[in-house]
Amino acid sequence: MNLHQFRFVQEAVRRNLNLTETAKALFTSQPGVSKAILELEDELGIEIFARHGKRLKRVTEPGVAVLRSIELIMAEVNNLKRIGEEFSKQDAGTLSIATTHTQARYVLPAPVAQLRKRFPKVNISLHQGTPEQVAQMVIDEVAEVGLATESLENFDALVSLPCYEWQHVAVMPVGHPLARVERLSLEDLVVQPLISYHPSFTGRTRIDHAFETRQLKPNIVLEAIDSDVIKTYVRLGMGVGIVAEMAVRDDPANGELVARPVGHLFGQNVARIAFKRGAYLRSFVYSFAEMLSDRLGRNLVARAISGNPDDYQL
Incomplete structure (x- = not known):
């Protein structure tokens, strides 16, 4: 057995058992993938996949156990690569970060710039997606760090640690009636057309829960994943926006929009950083975590990565 066979099996599962897509992803031929998987099954004396003709239909019970072992083996292979890179390249390489639009736009610029200044030989690769996609990219090792x-x-495959707390703010044009209200209530907001995030993004579930608890039905006229898009439609007079506070921090005090904190209505949100459990982190990854939050010291992150979540405290 060899690593090529392990990669083919692993990628076949990631590609929903589609061998054509598996071959494309691995830059090889479909017959080559099929042959390698069959050879591994022959060597192990079990079927990893149940088949219908030449098509893979599902992972068998022994195949599930094989996949768990393959995941561990490939994770350690990637760890070996990182160890080699760290000691051979001396703080050089690529840091891949998976994150949402809000984090990429409003939170990451400062720590990324700081990292580049401290480690000029390190390049940054940003991958944006939904929080679920962010998690999967870290699990699949497309990214080394996730933030959402x-x-x-x-x-369970991830270790996630809290970075910082944040709250929502309501934004409206300067001349809007609510701009004169210092402390907004749910009753103030429920009668307004509202513009906010898609339900899976940026704390939207807390917003929905707050209205549901009070048996109020908000009038959400537009949903978006991008805070800048939300603010654009607020400027057009379509409604009151509810966005993350970091989306308005750099807005001019005498600008077109007024922001009012609504953390007392929707509670505090926690942004988290995630790593794959058991992963080997290069020195500049630990430094990046510290740049994101002073609570993410190297020793704490290392204990979290290698141990049980109960072994560390923030």
Whole structure:
């Protein structure tokens, strides 16, 4: 057996058992993938996949156990590569970060710039997606670091740590009636057309829950994943926006929009950083975590990656 066979099996599962897509992803031929998988099955004396003709239909019970072992083997192979890179390249390489639009636009610029200044030989690769996609990219090792508010703590394959807390703010044009109200209520907002995030993004579930708890039905006229898009439609007079506070921090004080904190209505949100459990992190990855949050010291992150979540505290 060899690593090529392990990669083919692993990628076949990732590609929903589609061998044509598996071959494309691995830059090889479909017959080559099929042959390698069959050879591995022959060597192990079991079927990893149940088949219908030449098509893979599902993973067998022994195949599930094989896949668990393959995941561990490939994770350690990637760890070996990172160890080699760290000691041979001396703080050089690529840091891949998976994150949502809000984090990429408003939170990451400062720590990324700081990382580049401290480690000029390190390049940054940003991958944007939904929180679930962010988690999966870290699990699949497309990215080494994930950053999002939702979902990251729901995956057993990840270690996620809180970075910082944030709250929502309501934004409206300067001349809007609510601009004269210092402390908004749910009753103030429920009668307004509202513009906010898609339900899977940036704390939207807290917003919905707050209205539901009070048995109020908000009038959400537009949903988006991008805070800048939300603010654009607020400027056009379509409604009151509810966005993350970091989306308005750099807005001019005498600009077109007024922001009012609504953390007292929707609670505090926690942005989390995630790593794959058991992964080897290069020195500049630990430094990046510290740049994101002063609570993410190297020793704490290392204990979290290698141990049980109960072994560390923030």
